Amino acid sequence: MRSIGRVGFVTSEGLRDLTPDDRSVVPVLAARGVEVVPGVWTEPLPPALDALVLRSTWDYHLRLPEFLAWVDAVEASAIPLLNPPPTIRWNVDKKYLLEVEARGVAIVPTRHVARGSGTELPALLREAGWSAVVVKPSVSGGAFGTWRAGETAADAARFAGQLETMDCLVQPFVPELVSEGEWSLLFFRGRYSHAVLKRADRGDFRVQEEFGGTFAAAEASPAVVTAAARALEAAGQETLYGRVDGVVRNGRFELMELELVEPTLFFGTSPGSADRFADALVEALG
Numbered sequence: 239m240r241s242i243g244r245v246g247f248v249t250s251e252g253l254r255d256l257t258p259d260d261r262s263v264v265p266v267l268a269a270r271g272v273e274v275v276p277g278v279w280t281e282p283l284p285p286a287l288d289a290l291v292l293r294s295t296w297d298y299h300l301r302l303p304e305f306l307a308w309v310d311a312v313e314a315s316a317i318p319l320l321n322p323p324p325t326i327r328w329n330v331d332k333k334y335l336l337e338v339e340a341r342g343v344a345i346v347p348t349r350h351v352a353r354g355s356g357t358e359l360p361a362l363l364r365e366a367g368w369s370a371v372v373v374k375p376s377v378s379g380g381a382f383g384t385w386r387a388g389e390t391a392a393d394a395a396r397f398a399g400q401l402e403t404m405d406c407l408v409q410p411f412v413p414e415l416v417s418e419g420e421w422s423l424l425f426f427r428g429r430y431s432h433a434v435l436k437r438a439d440r441g442d443f444r445v446q447e448e449f450g451g452t453f454a455a456a457e458a459s460p461a462v463v464t465a466a467a468r469a470l471e472a473a474g475q476e477t478l479y480g481r482v483d484g485v486v487r488n489g490r491f492e493l494m495e496l497e498l499v500e501p502t503l504f505f506g507t508s509p510g511s512a513d514r515f516a517d518a519l520v521e522a523l524g
Contacts, residue, residue: 288523338493366410
């Protein structure tokens, strides 16, 4: 097989051998002449790379200025980064949700609250007409700093403390996340590949595995696939990979997040998905 290129899969120090999901695509790419080597973003990169693909940089939200400086340095080096630097810069702050909403995409209702603004949670709840909400940092990953809040004085104090150090998003608590689950739809170069349905552990609302959440392959309806594709298109960003996370409420898919930095791609849930990703990467490499 003719060698097409040597590609760095960018990861974090705690996952320097990549995740099992990402390792599963390595032989699929090798069969297409693409050699994959892991590279930790906080360390010198492996030599002689033709491109970099962001994968498990799951600590970036804890070191955002350093991470964005790294993105800038890669861009200056002229090594192609996938997803591209403009996409990464746009996607690291979840206030992009308000941009795609303005472009006609249905999102879970969201208020962006700036650090140091002095916004009080009880006043926000009254204005929005919400009694139970989810608070999350505007820059976060893996449900870091995400919690369920209500109308108590303790929650108001906790919110005030969090707002002293970071911008936050406030969204209504969505019961369908618990009862029906959260959809994740995967796209490679804008083409739909597969979907999973994630569910929270009993007594929780967070679907991440570290909180007991589970995921399984699922067949999304044509309407859900179309809505997810529309959300990705509305972002207006160039992508090799994209994961569209959302929930169906009242028969309508509502966007929760566009994961364009370092999403798990769930290759293990869908036969052929690793091949579709590999073909998309080869296509991107030209």
